[in-house]
Amino acid sequence: MIGRLLSRGQDVAGHFADKYGYKMQEFKPPVWGVVLVAITAFAYLLASFAIEYTFSHLIPSLVMVESTEAVLFEPIEKEDPDAIPDSKLEQELFLIKQQPITSSFCRTIKLLHSVGGFCARFRGLSVYVFSSVLAASVNHSVAAIIPLSAIGISEIITAVLFANLWMAWTHIVISAPSELPWFRRVPTYQSWKKIAGPTAYAAVAEQISVLFPVGLILVSGIADISPEDRKNMSSTERHIVVLKTIGIIITTFATLLFVALPARVALTRIHASLLPEDQKTIVPVDRSFSGKVNDMDEHLTIRDALKTFERSSRIRLIKTYAKGFFMQVALAMVFFTIVAGEVVLIIGPSKIMEFGCMGGVSAE
Structure with missing residues (x-):
C-alpha cells in the first residue's frame, strides 16, 4: 500500500512537472530556505520518534505488565452496638481497586519523571x-x-x-x-x-x-x-x-x-x-x-x-495505542502547516499566485 501511495505521488509530481516544469526550473530556492526546511524536517523526525518511543513502545509495555492493586480498608465500627453487621456489604465497601497508574498519560509521565527525570521517557x-x-x-x-x-x-x-x-x-x-x-x-x-x-x-x-x-x-x-x-x-x-x-x-x-x-x-x-x-x-x-x-x-x-x-487492561492498552496514533497525526498536521508556511515564505506569494493562475488557465 505504501508503495502504491509513493507511485501515485510520483504520478502527481510528474504531471505537475510536465505542466510547470519549465517555470519551476527558473526558480532556485535560496540556501537559507533549503536549510530552514531541512531543519524543520529533522525536528519533525526527532519529535515523531520521541512520541513513537515513549507513547507507542514504553508506556504500552508498562500497561501490559501493570496489575490493578486492591486495597483492603478496615471497617469502621458501627455506632449501634446491637446492629447486625452485613459481611457481604462490608467486603464490597472496603475492598477497593486503585486506579492503575497507566490509566492516563499524565500519571504515567509523572511516574517516569519521579523515577529518572525527563530522560526517563527514553529509558x-x-x-x-x-x-x-x-x-x-x-x-x-x-x-x-x-x-x-x-x-x-x-x-x-x-x-x-x-x-x-x-x-x-x-x-x-x-x-x-x-x-x-x-x-x-x-x-x-x-x-x-x-x-x-x-x-x-x-x-x-x-x-x-x-x-x-x-x-x-x-x-x-x-x-x-x-x-x-x-x-x-x-x-x-x-x-x-x-x-x-x-x-x-x-x-x-x-x-x-x-x-x-x-x-x-x-x-x-x-x-x-x-x-x-x-x-x-x-x-x-x-x-x-x-x-x-x-x-x-x-x-x-x-x-x-x-x-x-484483565479485560480492563486490554481496553486500556488499546486506548493507549489509539492516543499515540492520534498524537502522531496531530504532529504531522502541525509540521505540514509549518512547512507550507515556509514554502510560501521561500517562494513568495507572487510566485505561488503565478503557478495558481497557470493551473487555472490550463484547466480551462
Missing part, C-alpha cells in the same frame, strides 16, 4: 537502538540468502536470535533504575531457551498481520489499477473498489487487534515473569501472575500470559 533507548540496528543488519543478510518465497522468515529468525536483547529492554523499562549498564542486564542463554518459543510465536503473528493485508491487496487487484483505469471505471466498478478498500482496512485492523497485539502482550508478560526477584518494578506487578508463577525458575506460558491479562 532503555540505548539497548533499543543497538538491538534495532543489529537486527536490521542481520535481517538484510538473512533475507539475501533465503529465497523470495520465504518472505517474513528472515524477520522471524532475527527476532528469535536476539530475543534476549528485547527481554533486556523490557526489564529495563519496567524495573527501577539500576547502576548496571544495559549489556550487563542481558539475560543468560538459559533464559533465552525459555523465551525462544514465545518470541517466534510473536514474530509469526506480527508477520501475519503485515503480510495478510498485503496479500489481500494483491489478490483484489487494487494495486494494479492505474490512473487511466480509474477514469474509465463505471460507478459500479468504483463502488466495488471502495468496498474492497474498506474491507482490507478492516481486515488490517482486525489482524493487528486479534493476532499481533495478543502475541506482543503475551511476550511482554513472559519477559516480566523472568525479571530477577531482586529487581523492583516501577508499576505494581503481580510477580506470581495470579498464582501461575510460584518459583523463580518458572515463567508464564503464552496461554497463562493472556489469561491473566
Whole structure:
C-alpha cells in the first residue's frame, strides 16, 4: 500500500512537472530556505520518534505488565452496638481497586519523571537502538540468502536470535533504575531457551498481520489499477473498489487487534515473569501472575500470559495505542502547516499566485 501511495505521488509530481516544469526550473530556492526546511524536517523526525518511543513502545509495555492493586480498608465500627453487621456489604465497601497508574498519560509521565527525570521517557533507548540496528543488519543478510518465497522468515529468525536483547529492554523499562549498564542486564542463554518459543510465536503473528493485508491487496487487484483505469471505471466498478478498500482496512485492523497485539502482550508478560526477584518494578506487578508463577525458575506460558491479562487492561492498552496514533497525526498536521508556511515564505506569494493562475488557465 505504501508503495502504491509513493507511485501515485510520483504520478502527481510528474504531471505537475510536465505542466510547470519549465517555470519551476527558473526558480532556485535560496540556501537559507533549503536549510530552514531541512531543519524543520529533522525536528519533525526527532519529535515523531520521541512520541513513537515513549507513547507507542514504553508506556504500552508498562500497561501490559501493570496489575490493578486492591486495597483492603478496615471497617469502621458501627455506632449501634446491637446492629447486625452485613459481611457481604462490608467486603464490597472496603475492598477497593486503585486506579492503575497507566490509566492516563499524565500519571504515567509523572511516574517516569519521579523515577529518572525527563530522560526517563527514553529509558532503555540505548539497548533499543543497538538491538534495532543489529537486527536490521542481520535481517538484510538473512533475507539475501533465503529465497523470495520465504518472505517474513528472515524477520522471524532475527527476532528469535536476539530475543534476549528485547527481554533486556523490557526489564529495563519496567524495573527501577539500576547502576548496571544495559549489556550487563542481558539475560543468560538459559533464559533465552525459555523465551525462544514465545518470541517466534510473536514474530509469526506480527508477520501475519503485515503480510495478510498485503496479500489481500494483491489478490483484489487494487494495486494494479492505474490512473487511466480509474477514469474509465463505471460507478459500479468504483463502488466495488471502495468496498474492497474498506474491507482490507478492516481486515488490517482486525489482524493487528486479534493476532499481533495478543502475541506482543503475551511476550511482554513472559519477559516480566523472568525479571530477577531482586529487581523492583516501577508499576505494581503481580510477580506470581495470579498464582501461575510460584518459583523463580518458572515463567508464564503464552496461554497463562493472556489469561491473566484483565479485560480492563486490554481496553486500556488499546486506548493507549489509539492516543499515540492520534498524537502522531496531530504532529504531522502541525509540521505540514509549518512547512507550507515556509514554502510560501521561500517562494513568495507572487510566485505561488503565478503557478495558481497557470493551473487555472490550463484547466480551462
